[in-house]
Amino acid sequence: MAETPPKAPTPPKAPTHPKAPTPPKAPTPPAPPRGYTASKDELQKRLARIEGQVRGVSKMVAEDRYCIDVLTQIAAIEAALDKVALGLLDDHARVCVLGGETGEREQRTEEMMAAVGRLLRRG
Amino acid sequence: MAETPPKAPTPPKAPTHPKAPTPPKAPTPPAPPRGYTASKDELQKRLARIEGQVRGVSKMVAEDRYCIDVLTQIAAIEAALDKVALGLLDDHARVCVLGGETGEREQRTEEMMAAVGRLLRRG
Amino acid sequence: MAETPPKAPTPPKAPTHPKAPTPPKAPTPPAPPRGYTASKDELQKRLARIEGQVRGVSKMVAEDRYCIDVLTQIAAIEAALDKVALGLLDDHARVCVLGGETGEREQRTEEMMAAVGRLLRRG
Amino acid sequence: MAETPPKAPTPPKAPTHPKAPTPPKAPTPPAPPRGYTASKDELQKRLARIEGQVRGVSKMVAEDRYCIDVLTQIAAIEAALDKVALGLLDDHARVCVLGGETGEREQRTEEMMAAVGRLLRRG
DSSP states (O other), rough: OOOOOOOOOOOOOOOOSSSSSOOOOOOOOOOOOOTGGHHHHHHHHHHHHHHHHHHHHHHHTTTOOOOHHHHHHHHHHHHHHHHHHHHHHHIIIIIIITTOHHHHHHHHHHHHHHHHHHTTTTT | OOOOOOOOOOOOOOOTTTTHHHHHOOOOOOOOOOEEEEEEHHHHHHHHHHHHHHHHHHHHTTTTHHHHHHHHHHHHHHHHHHHHEEEEHHHHHHIITSSSSSHHHHHHHHHHHEEEEETTOOO | OOOOOOOOOOOOOOOOTTTTTOOOOOOOOOOOOOTTTGHHHHHHHHHHHHHHHHHHHHHHHTTOOOOHHHHHHHHHHHHHHHHHHHHHHIIIIIIIITTHHHHHHHHHHHHHHHHHHHHTTTO | OOOOOOOOOOOOOOOOOSSOOOOOOOOOOOOOOOTGGGHHHHHHHHHHHHHHHHHHHHHHTTTTOHHHHHHHHHHHHHHHHHHHHHHHHEEEEEEIISSOOOOHHHHHHHHHHHHHHHHHHHO
16 A cells, blocks of 8 residues: 655644633534444445335336336345345344343333334234 | 306417428337336336335434334335335236236236235245 | 943934925035135145144244244244245136136236235235 | 274173162253243133134135135234234343343344344245
8 A cells, every 4th residue: 555645743723712612512412323333334335226226116117117027126125125124123133222221121122023013014 | 167268269280391291210119008007107106205215214324313213114115115016916917917818818917926926025 | 431332223214205305405506616626635735734833833832942943933834824825816816817707807806906915914 | 985894892881780779860951931931821822723723724725715715814824923923022032132141142132133034034
């Protein structure tokens, strides 16, 4: 890899006026880490691909493609969505449930089970 | 219902020049009618909505929204896709199978059943 | 097991009067052929096997087997049921829909689509 | 395949002392509690009902009942099985995962997710 040139010294930061302190604004709380934080990029790539697949189905319809071929594409989109969903569930189980405080685990497990029910179409 | 006023006579159309006939262009064969031809507009509206839902999920992930809420949206997208698929199947059964030539019905039924198997995730 | 006492001879049936013939009773109409008539034996074998699988799950529970192993068996039963259902749908489409009178096809297609919706858990 | 060499004669077993009575053998360990232990009776009642439903479908076939009615019953059985499966998953999550030793939780979560995948028919 190319050597990086020596860095110019960072300029000293402008001193904050001691007399006019900015009021301590309520800091917007940082988004809490989510189960999928570690795999966020990968997740968004997949969702972009799924969006493209849906657009593709719309194009197939515009071109009067054969119904059965359209249906095959829809089944493929559902498979891709299920894969995303299973990944999210797994992340949730590991990070939000197992990694949660003792007091939170119970509720997060309950929410997870309700989500499984909806994915099974029994929600 | 209110009476419609007598219509103004439609103005005569501008005559097309008799001397410059448009050359007979090789006709692109008309797309064969598909099962969904009658409901094509409605179908595309639904697909556009589903595309927006997928984009919405991507935005939720960008905003670090709670896993379970993301999963709920994915389940909703799958429900919408299933509804589209059931509509396409129904159109196919009526138009392509029942409305097909005797010789085509057998094969189209077979294709339809394979499509149902894929939607049931047993394909 | 207790011995069964010797049976008393069955009394002779009252002779039917040769002169008063029973009026020809309206024959119970034979069951109409169903889509699955040709594969009825095979179908019942499969159902018997599925019944045995359900009994097997009950036995696993009685023996306190690991939850996950019980769930694996349940998923296997659902796969077997889906296979039976896809076979019945296929038979229905060929025999009852395609083989039906023109006037019946429309309604049987509608019923078939409703059945697909229920199998997709969207009914 | 290589020939197996002639086996050396098995050495005579050490004689058990006639006078030393066999020590009371360690009792077979009781089955570990399972996620569903608390609801075992209820679970078995449900499974017995499902078994009866499968038998009912077989009877419908024997009586040449209409394909669509048979399919409706199959969909009902699958709904009942899904309900049992969701209950087992929930029990597993609470008892075996949350209630497990720290070292076991990871693996049990993994197994649970694999089970969800199979129920979603993506296993």
